[in-house]
Amino acid sequence: MEETSPPLESLLLPSIADVSVLSLDVSHEAIHIDVCSTAAGAACPDCGSESTRVHSSYLRFPADVPSGGRLVVLQLRVRRFFCPESSCARRTFAEQMPGLTRRYSRWTERLRSTLAAVGLALAGRAGARMARTFGVSISRSAVLRLLDALPEPQVPAPRVVGVDEYATRKGRVYGTVLVDVETRRPVDLLPDRGASSLAAWLAKRPGIEVVCRDRAPFFAEGARAGAPQATQVADRWHLWHNLGEAAERAVARHRPCLRVLVPDREGQADEPAPPEEKADSPWRSERFANRVRTRHATVHALLEAGHSRRSIGRQLNMTHRTVKSLADAAKPEDLFRGQWQHNRTSVLDEYKPYLDERWDEGCTNAWKLWEEIVPLGYRGSYGRVSAYLREKRTSPRPVTAQPPAPRVVTRW
Template sequence: MNQSISTVGKVTTNKPIYVNVNKKKSTISFKLHIPHYRQDRVSISGKSYTVELSCTSNNIRCPACGCLSQSLHGHYIRQLQGSEIFNHSLTLLVKTRKFRCRNEHCLRKVFSEDHSCLASPYGRNTLEVEERIREVSLKVTSRTASELLHGQNIFCSQSACLRSAHKELPSKSSNSLPVAIGIDDFAQKKGHIYGSVIVDQMTHRPIAVLPCREGDELEQFLRNNPQIQYITRDRRRNFVEAINRILPGVTQICDRFHLIKNLVDALTEEIASLSRLSVHNQTYSYPSTEECRTKIMEALYGLGDARHRHKLNLFVQADSLIRKGMSISETARQLGVHSQVIWRLVRHHTGKDYMSAQQKSILKHVDELALEISHGCTDIKKLKKKMESKMDTIAISAATIGIRNKIKQELREIRKYNKNITERKNKKQASIRSIRRFILKGESAVQSLTALLKNPLIKQVITLGLRFREMINGNPKQWSLENWIKQAMECDSKAMKTFACGIKADQQAVQNAMDIYLNNGLLEGTVNKIKAIKRQMFNRASYRLLNVKLIAFKT
């Protein structure tokens, strides 16, 4: 349908509409230029125009066999909604004829005229109106789209707008497959549910929105696109593992922004702890079950008199060495005793043979004791009450005294530390922002940070950070990535060592970031677009609707 009848968001064409209004007789006439159709009658009712149309062709082909037919069977009126004319809604009444197929072998006996150039099959709107509804529905919510279209004299419900937005977009580049892509994740529900977005780095257009950042959907996409040669990504391990598993030969490129951000995040806490005192309360975490068990076993071996302890500890050491594969003579030589002593000690004996009844009772319930203490039960009265039917109270006290004293000492230190928080808050300290700037530039106006440069360790860390930033930004000078990793691994800073280990594990992708211009900046903008669409849809949009809206999103 080639008409220019809307005053909202339309461009004037060379095919005009002739309108003639006779105020005395209250009649109106105009001419619509619709190929293959003639205009039979025009009428007006309130603020609505009604135009009756009929097809000009006399010979219609059967859609099943393709034979021409002139045998008229009947007709019916098809009602279509058209674009507005001078702030009036337009209704098209299209006379649709039905014909008989004269081909005896055709399975289709009766068929109707084809109006595909005017409207879609079973459609209630013209193609132009359908396109208008779809464009508005893709840019705003269905409720807003319905109201905006109503202002253009196009009547469409919220549900119809939503169904129109859900339809697949026609592919404009179906023959071109992506060669270089970028992948990033976004939060559907922060901290719980994440999705992934994939963008073509060559065309700068989104390709897909996946409902996960690891799993079958991501692997299926990579499996369906074996032609991909370059992938830009951040340093998230799930992306790396999926790419290495499905496309091992692809060139992976780390994002330069994320590399610098990872460096700053790794060093900030360490430099902050040296430049200022912490103003946050410390919390205590109880030791693990295995640590508690080790402490209880140490206490068990320390029970009894000196001779008994010596014999039991000697048996434990000898038994451990023999289990590792050492001979009797080698064990005796290492423990500094005669081989006959070791022979008599371990021959036909186990550890229980050298334990007292109290030690055997502790050994029997050592796992239960360790579990109770690791869950925070350090009060001796509560511990005795829980174990009273299983162990002697004296054995419980003797077995757990070491681990209980250790936990009490650590709790005492944390309480003392948290008491001084108010005093530390009143002191002027360097902000996180100034620390980050100090890491990136190597200088600061904050006195506490400038004083840190006198520390050789901090000076070395800042120098390594500045060199890494120069390399990533394309100015390697005399430093290579391999040499930088070697120097960073030799540094005494724990944070710098940890960061260097991560860079070494992903060394090739980091080197590609220095050599290849592609980056993930395009993905960050695309994620922001997804966030805008999600907020507009009150976070109720499905992944399929997000995908369609994102592809249609234009700024």
């Protein structure tokens, strides 16, 4: 029995009706397909009247999805028809092939859907780069326009909705975000965080069974008014957050009691601190101190070897004043004697006992402590308080055992 090959239309354009392929030209770079419509007429896009009276024809060259690494270009013979309706404002119109072309488009419908799918997955810049890899030149703005033209997806009404606020301008302008808790996807955004807006949104969706929210009173009022049938629950994050705050306050309040239960380590309370960690050390930076000691020893070694101060300056690339100060100092500590005074008075001295007491109680927040001592008469800056607490935080800890900090217990 003789086998018949399928027509080119079913192979090249399987989902397009009323289309005839006239010729096919394949080269190393592109595939050119000559196509025309086989429909008897077309409908006017304005009035919808069918017309078979041809006015003229012209060629269109829309790009199609590449095939086998080659560009696919369609050569369409498009007819222009007269509109038979005398009352219609449009006198002539060009035919469109459903599923293949649309007005003013340089791409076929399947290439447009392919580029839109790439844009949905990769967005503008990355989508344009990916499109160029399979031979379609497109800008990131064109990819974004394709995404804007897509219809809004049909989102099913949520059963469990989460309600929270978001900031468009933090501290000033807030809105409400609604999330489908089961799919973890945002559902809608409201322009404010008022109870009336939330109630109106919930009233349009009677299928909502659970409203998951924080403890804001306006959200509670809106949920009661808009979804009286729904069960209101506190979300997991706020439960943990509130529990952590309560635990931290309780531990900070009872921390002096824990100090009695922690015994001191015997034999370590009177151990002297290492020389490099003494509080009265004149060196602010041990690295800087070592560098000065090295330069001092080098200068004195050259002096003992018989070199003059001028030759030492040339050899070590030092000024005459630097060589003189190093040579006149018997030891490195003499260079900066009296430069840093550790017994200077500070506006914070009067409030240090209070800060130490609050520190021992477990309050280590510099901003909070600064707000506490300002009503007591402190007129200094927040930076001074922060520096003092930073020194306490980074200084070597005493050898006596301390009870755990409130935040450590809260993490437990």
